[in-house]
Structures are given as C-alpha cells and as structure tokens.
Amino acid sequence: MNSSGTSTRVLWLQVWGLAAVQGTIALTWVIYNLYLLKLLTQFGFPAGLATGLLILENILAAVMEPLMGGLSDQFQHWVGSRFPFISVGVILASALFIAIPAFVVFGSATAALRWVLPILMVSWALAMTVFRSPALSLLGRYAFASNLPQAASILTLVGGLAGAMGPLANQFILSLGPVVTFSVGSLVMLGSATALKFVNPDSSVQQQMPESAPSSKPKSSWRQISLPRLGYVFAAGVGVALGFRLMMQTFPRILSTQVPDANKGLILGGIFIALALTAIPAGNLATRLGNRQAMSYGLFAMAGLMLLMMLTHNGVIAFGVAIALGATFSLVSNGTIPFALSMVPMDKAGLGTGIYFSGGAVASSVFGALFSQPESLTPTAGALIGAMAFLAGGLFVAASSKLKQPVFEAH
Template identity: 55%
Template sequence: MTHPPVAKPILWGPVWGLALMQGAITLLWVIYNLYLVQLLTQLGFPPGLAVSLLVLENLLAMVIEPLMGTFSDQMQHQIGTRLPLISLGVMLTVALFIVIPTALIWGQGPLRWGLPLLLVAWAMAMAVFRSPALSLLGRYAMGTQLPQAASILTLVGGLSGAMGPIAGPFILGLGPFVAFTLGSGVLLLASLTLRWAGPTRKVEPPRDAMPVSIPADMAAHPGVSSLPWAALGLVFGAGVGVGLGFRLVMTALPAALTQRVPGANVPLVLGALFIALALTAIPAGQMARRLGNRRAMVLGLSAMAGLAILVGVVSSTAVGVVLAALFGAALSLVSNGTLPFALAMVPPTRAGVGTGTYFSGGALAASLGGGLFSNSGLAPALLTLIAAVAFLLAGLCVGYSRRFSQG
C-alpha cells in the first residue's frame, strides 16, 4: 500500500539552535568592531590599519566561505554530517577570540605584530564554520516554510546587531578581556545547543509503515551534484548587491545625521533599525510564505532602494528613527529570504556551497565598501544613491533567478 508524501514540518528546536548560532556570530562581530581600533592603537598601530585589516579579512572570507561550504557538502556525503567541520571552526574561533586581548600584555616590541596576525586568523576561523552551519537550515525546513524558519535567525541576529549601537558603551565598559571571554562563551554555548537540539537519525520503519517525515542530519544522501554555475553567479550577485547597499546605508546614515542634525542621537537611530529588523522578522516570514520568497525579497529590496535615497536627506533624529525603522522592516523581508534563496538555487547536496557563495558576495561587498567608500568623503546623498542602485541590482538577480531555481 502506498501513502502520499508526508509534509516535512519545521524542526523548531534545531532552528532555534541555529538562530542562537547566528546571534553569537553577530555578537562576536559587534564586540570585534567595537574594540578593533582600541586594541590596535594601544599597541602603537595607526587607527587606519583597522580598515585595511577588515578589507583583507573580507577578501579572505570571499574565498574561504564557498570553499568551506563545498568541503562541508563533501563531508555530508561521505560521513553523513557537517558537524565536525562546524565544531572545528567554532573551537578555533573561541580559542583565538580569547587570546586576542592578551596581546595587550605580551604584544610589546616586535611581538606586537602578532596582534594583526591573530585578528586575521580569527576572521578566517569565523569563515570556516558559518556557511556549513547556516546551510543546515535547509534540513530543518523545506520549500515555502524556509523563510518562516529563517525569520527566527533574523530575529535573534537583529537583537544581537542592536547591541552595537545600543549597548556599545556597556560592552566597552567591560574591558576587552571580559568582553572577548563572554563572546567566546556565547558562541560555545550556541554551538553546544545546536548539537544538542539537532535531530538524530530515526530507526528505519517497516516497509508497510507510514513514512517518516524527515531524515535527520546524520542521514545519508545521494552523491554530490554538479555545480550550477549560472545559478551561483546570481546568488553571488545578490550577495554583493545586498551587502554593498546595506554597508553604504550604514555609512551614510550616521554621516547624514552628524552633518544635518547637530546633537543627533546616532546610536538611537541605528538601534531603531536593528530593533525593527528583529520585531518585523516573524511577520515578514509569514508574508514571504504567502507571497513566495522571491517576490518578498524583490519587494523588500525595492523598498530599501527607495528608503536609502531618503536616508541621505534625513532632517532630524525623529525622522531618522522613523526611516531607520522602515528600512529595518524592509530589510527583514530580505534577511529572511537570503538563506532560502541561496538554498533554492542549488541541489540539496550543494547546500553548503550555495550558502557560502552568498556570503562570499557579501564579503566582497564589505571589502568594496570598506576599501572604496570608507573615509571617501562622498556626500551621504551620493552614497545612498549608490546603495539604491546596489539594492535594485540585487533585486534583478533575485527576480531573474526563477528560471535557474532547483526548488
């Protein structure tokens, strides 16, 4: 007797574990960016070295992210899990993050160059596990349910991102040793939670039994499929567009407020963006499920393009808060959709490289934004115009991708 296929429910436990991982990754970058200049200058390096390091780290991540995604796909095929690679990357990241502030003690004289090397090594370790870990979302939800599941990652990531502008003084008040140790502990806890919450393979049912809804992460899969290069090109392009546009807006908004509004509360405005991103994540996930992920992403990118132009001419703190909140709400449609979009463009056996390719595009965008537009002297209105174009180009990549979709 045959039975109709059983719909795969969202595995909320593993999704929340993955969301904690996303939040921990975001929090570590918040701590890193808050302390980067301080650590470098205390050892006698010029503040400008921070920008050069960030550009270098992102260029390396641009290569490492898809490579680690590909390697995790092969590991999934060979041994049935990506967790060893994820665990290795997490342990390296935790260890290096704890060691970084100790350079203030031993990093004197020629040894001070150990700090930049540690910083680059830590960023590389972060790139080792992010794509393999977040590609697991495709195993915890399917099809139209993916944006709904991804909304939990956006919610937690948005709250973590808000820690920078809202809780920055508190984090800096902790001091680098405490802050970096706490950040490492959060990542380690998130990794253990993900492993604990992850499904385990069920015993195979009898042939005449009702089918089990899902295999676990340890389940075997067919051979690794060939790479869909055209589809990956669109995923990469979308990553570049979204990443560059967002970075330029985050550069132009504080600059516009500072120039046009004396005494503007910049942390409040930036915090409003991340809080709105978090609060609208779940409703945006429901909307994407009804509209379809691509339509929701294109809608969000179009709204972000229009709002980006308005950000460049903000006239008061209150207007800045409103525009930032609207931008964050539109961003939630895009953030919810990025992982489902990347996963839909590749076969399931290529989930890691699909995710890694999107992050690779974002890393290139971060390098371009930091290298070309950081301290460029361009007017905020011009920066936001470029950001609007980047968002629209990303929307074109998403819209055109339908013909290459794998699911």
C-alpha cells in the same frame, strides 16, 4: 508560527538552536569591530591598519566561505554530518577570540612580537568562516522549502537583537574591557554550538523530517550545479551587502549634517530593533508570497528608502525612516539563506550558502578599499550608490526565477 500545519513543517527547536549560533556570530563581530581600532592603536599600530585588516579578512573570506561550505557538503555525503566542520571552527574561533585580548594584556609590544596581534585577528576571522556557511546551511534541513523564510525569521530576530548591541550598548561593552567582553563572547559561542549539537544530532533530524532532509549518504550532484544560478546567488550577496554597508555609513552622516541634535545611537539601534521585531511577520508574508518575490520587493523598497534618507530633516522623521529601513530589510534578511539554498541541489547547501556569503565578503572588501574614509563619499553619493546596489540585488533575485531549474530542486 505555532499553527499545527506549520509546526510539522519546521523543526522549531533546531531552528532556535541555529538562531543562537547566528546571534553569537553577530555579537562577536559587534565586539570585534568595537575593539579593533582601540586594541591596534594601544599596541602601537597606526589607525589605518584596522581598515587594511578588515579588507584582508574579507578577501580571504570570499574564498574560504564557499570552500568551507563545499567541504562540509562532502563531509555530509561521507559521514552524514556537517558538525565536524562546525565543531572545529567554533573551538578555533572561541580560542582565538580569547587569545586576542589575552595577548594585548600579557604579550609584548616590542616590534618583533607585536605583529602577533594582527595575525591573531586575521586567524580569528578565518576561523569564523570555517563554520558559518556549514552551520547556516543546516536551515535547509529544518524546514520544507515553502517554510524556509518563516524558519529564517528566527535567525533574523536573534541576529537583529545582537546587532542592536553595537549602536545601543557600545559604551557599556567598551566599559567592560576587552578581557571580560571577549571572554563572554567566546563562552557564548561555545555554548550556542553545544546547544545546537545537543538539540539536533543529524540522525534525529532525518527521522523527524524524512521528506525535507537528504539521506545520510545522498548521491553527489556536482553535475547538477548551475554556474549561472551560482552567479545570481553571488551577485545578490554583493548587492545586499554593499547596500547595507552604504546604508550604515551614509545614514549617520546624514543625521550629523541634517539633524545634528538627534540621538544617532538610538536611531541606528532602531533599525536593528525593527529588523528583529518584524522578522516573524515578514517571514509569514514571504511564506505566502514566495521567497523570491518577497525578497525582491524588499530590496526594491530598500532602494527607495535609501533615497528617502536624504530627506531626513528632524528626529521624528529620522526615527521613522530607521524603523522603515529595519522593517523592510527583514524581508531581505529572512530571504537570503532560503534563496541561496533554492539555487543549488539539496546536497550542495553548504556551497550555495558559502557562495552568497562570498559575494557579501567581496562587497565588504571593495567597500573598505574605496570608501573606508567617511569623507571619501558624500551622503548623497552614498545614498545613490546604496540604492543602486539594493536595486541590482533585487533584479538579480527576480531574474533568477527565469533560469532553468536543476534536475532536482533543492529543499
């Protein structure tokens, strides 16, 4: 990571700034998911509304992610910056994130007003889609194409550490109370976006990496958009997200039935810790192998590990499987944004990133609709379907290399 050849090809300071934003996104979703059911039931709503809200949020995100990414591409074309979208989205999301617990504390639980709470929750989820794709698409401006997985490994490292807070620190987060927790999340969100803007005004990026970054007013390339290539990006997003969701639902159930004395929080947290710790070595490996090849290998290996989960019968094996899952998934996580960026022209980076996240949102909404109740899917069925999802995702990534390249390759 610190070699002179690599350092000239990656803007590490900007990458770390973007990683802070990625970590904040992961952390705020951890907080939201931990408190969602508690806040709704506290306000008199049925527990089932939580699932309904998540499904609705994902359906809306499936549309909003590519829309916001595409609009940010137009802003980049017109004014030379995506930061108007990022700034507006972060400010809205931060304000709404604080408003959620504030309404619970100071609002009214009367029938007429209590529906403000779920409206605030859905509004916050939509605000998050305003800036996620525009922000993460900036990765393509911070590194040359061959070094994108290495740059993305920093995002995986920080995101993995933030994700580990869910299984490892959930009781501590809940003990702080919603007002303190949501306030911290909101302030961290604002701080990370401010830091990213401070370390990387667009003009300085273009001065430092003229070969990698597009000019401030690139020619529009809508005619170079390939629907089959976007389809592969979308399908990969579906496969990765569905496989991961099934993994995180199935593994705890396997532990509960086959290793009842195991520390589930520690084992599940081990997945995210391993993901974070192996991110940089996985990024180096992907740089040598090529991103598509490394990502495909990772997805195929994840399919095998999903089946191996069913053979878990003691705590040592369970922890070993968790470490293997996290280490292997780092190859996948590092590769997702570089893969999406490689499938679109350079001035459509926001659209490509948004299409990938749209696929993930569709997978999450389908998952929520079909498998919201743990008993609706046996551990064996969950492991098999998850393995097939990862396998399909790997096949889509591998097959994408056969498509005709656009007139000019992205990034």
